[in-house]
Amino acid sequence: MTSQAATPPRLTSLSHGGGCGCKIAPGVLSSLLAQSSLPPMPFADLLVGSETADDAAVYRINERQAIVATTDFFMPIVDDPHDFGRIAATNALSDLYAMGAQPLMALAIVGMPINVLPHATIAKILEGGESVCREAGIPLAGGHSIDSVEPIYGLVGIGIVEIAQLKRNATACANDVLVLGKPLGVGILSAALKKEVLDAAGYAAMIAATTQLNRPGTALAMLPQVHAMTDVTGFGLLGHTLELARGAGLTAQIDAAALPWLPGVQALAARGIVTGASGRNWASYGAQVRWEGADAEGAAPLRALLTDPQTSGGLLVACAPEAAANVLKTFADGGFAQAAVIGRMVQGPAEVRVRA
Template sequence: MASAEKIKLTSYSTKGGCGCKIGPADLSQVIRSLPAAVPNPNLLVGIDTSDDAGVYKLNDELALVQTVDFFTPIVDDPYAFGQIAAANAISDIYAMGGTPLTALNIVAFPIKTLDKQVLADILRGAGDKLKEAGITLVGGHSIDDNEPKFGLAVTGLIHPDQVRTNAGSKPGDKLILTKPIGVGILTTSIKKDKLNEAEVDRVTAVMAALNKTPAQLMSAYEVHACTDVTGFGLLGHGSEMAKGSQVGLRLFSSEVPILPRVRELAEEGFVPGGTKNNFAHLQGSVTFPETMDQIDQWILCDAVTSGGLLISVAGDQAEKLLGELREAGVEAALIGEAVSEHPGHITVI
């Protein structure tokens, strides 16, 4: 199938380059106002620890893992946007340790003002990524909207005793991150035409990469907690892990992999609002070194789309898992550790 005529798809997004979620502070305020959910003993993972997906026990051997995610365009190529959106949605299932099974497309599209081929390319990109993940598309829903948005609802399966939440990290664990950060700053820069073609291809490849391989490899290890790094940034999702697990985290800032030109572009002002919101929300939950400037602090809070897994693995197994990940082509790095001191707090060193 031929691609649609080249357009600047990101110009149809009024929210800027990162496709960010509602900020953590605003979202927490809304959730606190909701009535308590009806207790259900089969609900193994709900909204209590801000985890990546819900888990519902069907029987002693089987549980459902369910998630949904969608956003506005963050790259201009429709096919790539579809791939990124699919990889991002599927990632929640991988983070929980589950096997993704089926998906539903979620489509909002200005059908009267954008070429229908653009939508076809978005869906084709998502479809190819679903095939790569071994997921069956079972349907979807679409609406006519002034601003294009796309994503998926994904359902997976897992054994009830093998669920990996973001709330089980233990002192002595090491933290492994499986993708570089800086995506929000770079996608904001795409909207302002600040990246060349090779740089766009690089960040696109990072976002479109499935977390399938890291999820499969970590299954053989003593992983106590896992989450995927997305809209709340590395420190935001790390903070959820620290608070949910009641451990402290020490983050080795010099070891965190960062995409090329991120600092340069941040210095030029291309820091998305979602990143700044993340930073503001973490006040009191993170201690930065006195020598670390505002730019580097923002980068660690950068709002990510389709980021890597943050894996909390038993300390004596971390190097072996890291080696396997790198041998498989995963851009993994050991970036920190869990400690018994300052539970619920992150110290950046």
């Protein structure tokens, strides 16, 4: 007879990966999507689909407004079930904010090893997700659940946006500056947690970052000199910056010295504490990254940091230089004290250049 374990297992021990590090590598994903033999169907009111790997789908419902829809789910990045639920929900809603939308409601996506995890543990995961929806001011209106081998949790997010204020990841302009809303290093901290070398301060910093809703995205979308937005998640800073560059047909320049970091991540990367997803990310897009001031071999720890998968990462904003101060103020007013200008978009091939 199968029964629940007397001693509950660590959530992270039940999954082969965690958080946005579970994402299929960008190169593999592109190959899979390219193998579809079905031609795309034209829908005049589908304003944003899968063409530019944007953060959410957008469908026009009237002359002024559009519905924004996204889904995001993953396996545990932490062992505390309530924290896992909060992180997953915050991450899912981030895609709506990255498009400039106001969230309307959410649906839960739940896959749990029902005979392995105590039901009380699963309930805490669900409660954590619902608490974030309450914070965002939206109902968790339903969802779907299955019995699965690994624990999986996330949300479908539905939002609304004024079409004139819709922000995409493909519309940056030459000479735009790049502003990053959250510090980097979540994947490295999660790797340290799994190896049991993350201290209490590091864990607290990781939870604070990953459960902070990217609400400034809705306000930033109202600024006409904000030209493009995305959020930095599983493909790392380099991967999501490259999406901006490809979409705009421009070169993205990143100043490594200007990047904000979560405490301790640079030292951990120097010790080789990184995620497997970092290497997969680099293998997928490293050929489109150029280094200034350090060659690829000499910058191995920096490469690991810049390809580090960011679960519930920050917004990456491309705006006119004269709007940068207002963008930073909008972030600061929303509680994002470490938001920083990290680079710019310039004329050139669709690639990323890093000044190390």
